[in-house]
Amino acid sequence: MTEPVARLDGVSHRYGKRLAVDDLTLAIPAGCMAGLIGPDGVGKSTVLGLLAGVRRLQTGHVETLGGDMAVKRVREAASPRIAYMPQGLGRNLYPTLTVFENLDFFARLFGQGAAERQERIRDLLTATGLDPFPDRPAGKLSGGMKQKLSLCCALIHDPDFLILDEPTTGVDPLSRQQFWDLIDTIRVRRPQMSVIVATAYMEEAERFDWLAAMDDGKVIAEGSPDEVRAKAGKDTLEEAFIALLPEEKRLGYQSVEVPPRVVTPDEVPAIEAEGLTCRFGDFTAVDHVSFRISKGEIFGFLGSNGCGKSTTMKMLTGLITPTEGWTKLFGQSLAGNELEIKQHVGYMSQSFSLYTELTVRQNLDLHAHLFFIPADEIAARIDEMLDTYDLRDVADSFPDSLPLGMRQRLQLAVAVIHRPSILILDEPTSGVDPVARDSFWRTLITLARDHGVTIFISTHFMNEAARCDRISLMHAGKVFAVGAPQELAEQRGKATLEEAFVSYLKEASGIPEEAPVATAEETAALEAATNAAPAAAARPRRFDPGRLWAYARRETMELLRDKIRLYFALLGPVLLMITFGYGISFDVENLTFAVYDQDRTPESRELMENFSASRYFSEQPEISSEGELQNRLKSGDVNIAIEIPSGFGRDVMASRQPEVAVTVDGSMPFRAETARGYVTGLAAGYASELAAQRGQAVPSVSIETRFRYNQAFKSVNAMVPSVIMLMLVLIPAIMAAIGIVREKETGSIANFYSTPISKAEFLLGKQLPYVGVALLSSVILFLLALYLFQLPLKGSFGLFAVGTFLYIISTTGFGQLVSTFTRSQVAAVVATAIISIIPAVNFSGLIIPVSSLTGAGRAFGLSFPPAWYQPISVGAFTKGLGWADLWPNVLALCGFCVLFFVVSLLLLRKQDA
């Protein structure tokens, strides 16, 4: 054998406490198709991630294409030669981008010119049969098409080492076959290319040249398929795999036997569907599906992801109302009898869907109650379930702590706790290891044969399908064959069910039975695609504006297609600016007052005229009693009550200083304080008026006040510029943070790990669109300030523009910084909001003037951009300042831009943990 394409030596990998890969040593042969097989969670993906250099090596040694993957420079040089396709249907694709746009993005990342991109994309699309759909969004492709597109994306740069992580999970058999044939064809064209594939389908492994079977982070067998089978002495790889498992795992394992069904004459079919159709908009998910299933039958439902299986099942259970057609369970239609029928149905959905916050027992208890099992029987029934489904030991554990196989048993236990006569199971065994799957099936068979339960089950596994009494084959919303598995195979003249299925699918898609999978035209295209001139620069450039632009462009397109984020980015600031502008007002006007005038003399009226004339007060009907005065204050009808005693006029004339009692509603202290100020002022005015009338000496000192910058002393003039400061930190920072964390959540961050894009290009490319959106929103805010709030711009526009631009760069940079240490979008939103709001609101002069802040608060404020930008915004709008006054602030903002970028650069990792 030639030099291996990659090797692992003593590699271990942990996720927290869990050991995923356990001291693994393995050499992967070059120039062939190598496979890693085993169920979910045995460490396959970790191994592939380490080989591709997208995961950080913890212990041991990994060598790929002859280079040590622990060294950064080696990884950088190797990355253009490796293609990595992560697990999950289209997980590295961008669902809102079209097929063409996705490919275009990858081509740009590898520095291909416009002409080269066009040509390669066209060739690859032709070769994979995706050419009719270049404009379809990736999210709307079927599973098989998504995987083909993913493959195209991986092949766009002619890799020497192709790493595929479960590329065919959830894909229909025809697409699966086409996928493998495509890989075979490519390998014929490019024999130097090595391929490694991880898969949970043992059948697929038959076509590999070499394989390694994994269990619990260890390799339990390696060699060619023949060698592995021979070693275990079994006929199929699946049996061989089970035989090779360590002793304790096989404990209690029996192969699945299906006793023949005793067919009783059919009275009423258990499940009946006629012309069932479901449309979402112009997309037909299920197209006139009909079937009859009798009592006690196990009915298998086969088809790829997205072919309409789940939708059909949801219509049977009443979750979705059919657009056309009807279903009946036991001869009764769902409508009208819903509650009664639901009592007879048990349902298990595709993903785990029980409450992880409830224990196993509490989950069972909840469902028992919701199905109205009589209270005195519940305890016994739960005990029975715990024993039957072997859950006794974990009764008080939370589902999250259980292995997948056990969780599936719990789901089944929950689904049957009310003794339903129909069970609807949507892919109950996907991802479960073969031993657990077989034990699950033994339970199903007992339910069907011994308890007469009708089972409607969907699956991807052909060996499971073969155990059903009858199966139906579904594709693109249509059922095109129904019958016993053996019959279906025989009808087609095929040895296996899988081949029969493929043959049906071909007929349904109009592909001739014996035609080569790749047509001559496609092969030629492939040849063109794979033999195109290698990318211009062999060694990746350190900083490539093209790659930066690729990210910026793609981010912009995604953002423009995401309504909720766009709403938040553009409408959010407008809404909040109006809210803050009007909502934080310290203007106290329209204070309601009423008089309890017990004097009714010209003097008392004169005093009151002072109040009525003021623009701050609005007069209410007079008060006529002490009790009324109290009541009206209580109801909030008046803010100020003025009580003038009888004899007031007389006393004033006699200079006896009569008392006037003023009661202010103190429930809002700020308003009350201001009201008192106004009242004092009015009283002083009254006093000097009186003195003047009597020719007395007027107090000789006047205190003139000059309200600088804001003569009218209106809140908006002071608040609106500060609100701009707040808006331009809160929203751009949150947007930028989400921009990166989203990729972590959806999985497309893998493209950052596996392609030649550098950290700086990635950060700047992702920042650019948000700077753009924030600039747009700052223009809107500026116009709002000018026209809605009628604020004149008194100072330098240039200063405002430059300051705002730098401020936006620094705040988006801050968001990116937060995103380097948050993992979920929720955490990113909360963390960014809290960290940015506190200094912006409390320590940047929004409410408390900066001059009143003392030591720590002042310093804290100054360590964030808002405290530096606030003087620019207020200065330019209200204070009429320019460059000469505020250049140090502009300089400080520049510093923040650089600082945040550098820190993010240091914290961002180009490998996964």
Next chain:
Amino acid sequence: MSKFPRWSAGLFQLFIKELRSIKADPIMLVLVLYAFTLAVYSVSTSASTELRNLAVAVVDEDDSQLSRRLIEAIQPPIFQQAAKLSPRDVDVALNEGRYVFVLDIPPNFERDVLADRPAELQVEIDATAMVFAGNGVVVLQNVIANEISEFRYGGGLETTAPVRLVMRNAFNPNLNSVWFGALMQVMNNVTMLTLILSGAALIRERERGTVEHLLVMPVGASQIVLAKILANGLIIVAAATLSLVFVVQLLLGVPIQGSVALFLLGTTIYTLSIASMGILVATFSTSMAQFGLLAIPVLIVLNLLSGSATPMESMPVWLRYVMQSLTTTPHFVSFTQAVLFRGGGFPLVWQYLLIFLAFGAAYFLVSLARFRSAVLRG
């Protein structure tokens, strides 16, 4: 079993399940606990609009005994010790925001006062310091006028005034802003957390697919939604009660004038309406992150435009109508102020309870109408 007992039995089970879910979410519980204890305490005691520590400078062109007395009269805690400033530095100092007030005492000021000749003092005010400048300058004027009166006539202002003003503050004699701040904080928390909690409860079920599971059972959307509204409402009402008794009354020593029981009755009905609103917002989003983006602006609007930050009278009329006819929060603020601050009784506030009920029912029905299509599509 007939229909209604079944319906309510299912509702009860779901209600218990919701409570268990909340119990199993320690982060949310810590958030609720924090909001109703520490946050109430720290926000009400620190972020006050009470005048404090205002920076004043004096341009003393007189340099007399009187001018020095004036400078000394400007004292903490309301003002910082006044700094001296030369006339040509006034503009720069104000531009840089170093002082809120600059008092200018002209040359020969003392002589003019003693001779009863008209004299003029000038106060330059940085009117961008909105919150403090207005009330601060009134206090400053009083301090100065009093000081001059004492200097000239040997007695404060009140000895010369023709009328004696006796000012009294109803409901809060010392205008202690903690009283106001603490109660408003409790109220804002009720709004904010109820909305987040109930919305998140629905999103969580959607993200995990458990809501599908429920709908396959003999359980209807009305029970699922109502169970969430009741369970989350209950938690918040309980937290608000404890906060009112222990934090506001005992720890902060705020005397509550009105009936706490009446307040709780109103709050209970109000939380139901806000929880329904939370569910409604949640039906527009498919993930927690989207819910966050939708909810943040909604929460800020509810917080600031409902009269708890700024009186409704200070808002433009159109905005007042928009807020009052789309949300319950402004009504809740009025209700709370009437009951807790001013001691209003049931006859004074019963119509608020009807408003909460009407809004709650409307939000509930709309969410229910959106529930199926929204929940099952995403």
